[in-house]
Amino acid sequence: MLGRIIGKKVFTVDGEEIGIIKDLIRDELGYEIAIIKTVFNEIPEIRTVATNLRRAKRNSEDIYILRTLPIKLKHILKEIKRRKEIEEFEKKFLSQKRVDEDKGESNSTC
Numbered sequence: 001m002l003g004r005i006i007g008k009k010v011f012t013v014d015g016e017e018i019g020i021i022k023d024l025i026r027d028e029l030g031y032e033i034a035i036i037k038t039v040f041n042e043i044p045e046i047r048t049v050a051t052n053l054r055r056a057k058r059n060s061e062d063i064y065i066l067r068t069l070p071i072k073l074k075h076i077l078k079e080i081k082r083r084k085e086i087e088e089f090e091k092k093f094l095s096q097k098r099v100d101e102d103k104g105e106s107n108s109t110c
Contacts, residue, residue, distance in 0.1 A: 005053065009063045010036050016077060018066055024050065036066075042076050 010018045019038035022045070027033050032050035046066075053064040069077070 005034065005050070005055075005064060009061075010053065010066055011058075011063055012069060012077065013065055013067070018046070018073070021053075021064065038073075040073075040076050043070075043072055046070060046073065 005021050006024055008021050010021060012018060017039060019036045019040075021034050022037040023035040025033050025035065033047050034050045034053055036046040036048065038044060038046055048066065048068075048070075052067050054067055056063050056065050
């Protein structure tokens with residue numbers, strides 16, 4: 001039954017894609033461990049207990065939600081979110097600055 005999860009996409013609770021389940025192994029204590037190949041260069045692989053994955057549906061496709069994130073992955077996701085916010089702010093600020101410059105040029109030509 002657990003073998004069916006190999007090749008399925010994994011997401012955070014917030015919907016951010018983490019990666020794909022690459023393999024499923026059993027450790028020395030008998031726990032099923034899912035090996036997830038991530039989309040991040042900083043952390044290429046995550047190992048988590050298979051019970052930490054919750055099955056869900058997205059667009060008629062089976063996906064898995066990683067319930068508890070490793071601390072390093074949390075930091076990577078925060079950094080990505082911070083970069084996006086900075087880019088959006090810069091775009092907004094630069095476009096507003098251009099509008100102000102255009103208004104200044106039109107006033108000086110009168």
